[in-house]
Amino acid sequence: MSQPLTLTRPQKAAAILVAMGKPSASRLLKFFKQEELKALIEGARLLRTIPQADLERIVAEFEAEFTEGAGLLDSADKMDTILNESLSAEEMNALMGGKKPEVAAGAPPIWPELEKLDPSRLGTFLSREHAQTAAMVLSKLSPAAAAKVLLTLENPQRNVIIARMVTLTNVPETATRIVESQLRTHVLAETSSKDNAAGQARVASMLNEMDKSELEEVMRDMESSGIPDLAAIKARLFAFEDVLLLDQKARVALFDGLSSELVTVALRGAEPQVVEAALSSIGARSRRMIESELGQGSQNVQQKDILQARKEIAATAIRMAREGAFDLPATQPAEAA
Known part of the structure; x- marks a missing residue:
């Protein structure tokens, strides 16, 4: 019976990483210190082949189950492949030359930039990463982000x-530094080339300045022209008449902070259902006052003042939605009309 191999701890770790294969091993390598990676490289270079029985014994020591499909392995070559595909050339040079990897000169801090992203974009990236990587990234962000x-x-x-x-x-x-490098490459770089949120917001801000009939005409033209990201733009639109599309809780939150004078002007000449939606969202005393004012007619009120009051209320709704008070409905002007 052959004697079992006598291996150092770095050699055992290298053997297990090789048995795991490149994808899994690459994820684990992110968490090794520089000196530990050096020890792995040196340990792997002293290995040649590992019999199945010895590999199973090593795996048992670590209480892991990495033996399936493992056989005689050329450990040194495979470890080189894993390291080369997991680390950049600069990082490999740093490991072998005793230097720490450096962040590119003038590179802005990465964590404030990540906090500006849509949370779902960063969440999607982290969902594919090891839990320890995700924990480290989240620990670097502000609690709110x-x-x-x-x-x-x-x-x-x-x-x-x-x-x-x-x-x-x-x-x-x-x-x-390795995690920061991956985030710059796979999150921030992708965001800068693909994120159209800023452009969508600019278009929506422009459209929100139009009255209902103008908005309907422009939206029909955009739909027939096949403008990209139209659904995302619609989700940022809000006109005064769209208070009908808000739920009662959102309407109460909106009208609670508005003056009775502003609401009264905005409701002059409005559709009965819009008037009721607004009045049902305010207190009984304010409602009686506004109803009394509306009952006196709108002869002395200019149309431009009514439109301005409605735009001010719509702008308030957009701001409150942006601050997280409630969600805007995806406006569909033609159907709402």
Whole structure:
């Protein structure tokens, strides 16, 4: 019977990483310190082939199940492949030359930039990453930004990440730099080329300055022309008449902060259902006052003042929705008309 191999701890770790294969091993390499990666490289270079029985013994020591499909492995070559495909050339040079990887000169801080992203975009990226990576990234964000990203993740994964954040200690600088590099490449770079949110907001702001009939005409033209991202633009639109599309809680929140004078002017000449939707969202005393004013007619009120009051209320609704008070309905002008 052949004697079992006598391996150092770095050699055992290298053997297990090789048995795991490149995808899984690459994810784990992010969490090794610089000196640990050096030890792995040196350990792997001293290996040749590992019999199945010895590999199973090593795996048992680590209480993991990585033996399926593992056989005789050329450990040194495979470790080189894993490292080369997981780390950049600069990072590999840093490992072998004793230098720390450096962030490109003049690169802006990454964490404030991540906080500006749509939470779902960052959440989608983190959902594909190891829970420890996600925990580290969220720990670098402000509590408010981290909470929004966390809520975009599915519950089982969310709980695992929270548990990791509770026990997270100081992250090695090398690991932090590697994660930052990946975020710059796969999140910020992609965002700068594909994120059209700013353009959608500009178009929506322009359209929100139009009255209902003008908006309907322009929207019909945009639909017939096949303008891209039309649904996203619609979701940012809101006209005074769209108070009908808000639920009662949102209407109450909207009209609660508006003056009776402004609401009275905006309701002059409005459709009965719009008037009722607004009046049902305010207090009884204010309602009686406004109804009394509306009963006196609109002969002395100019149309431009009515339109301005309605735009002011619509702008308030858009601002409150942007601040998270409620969600705007996806406006469909032709149908609402």
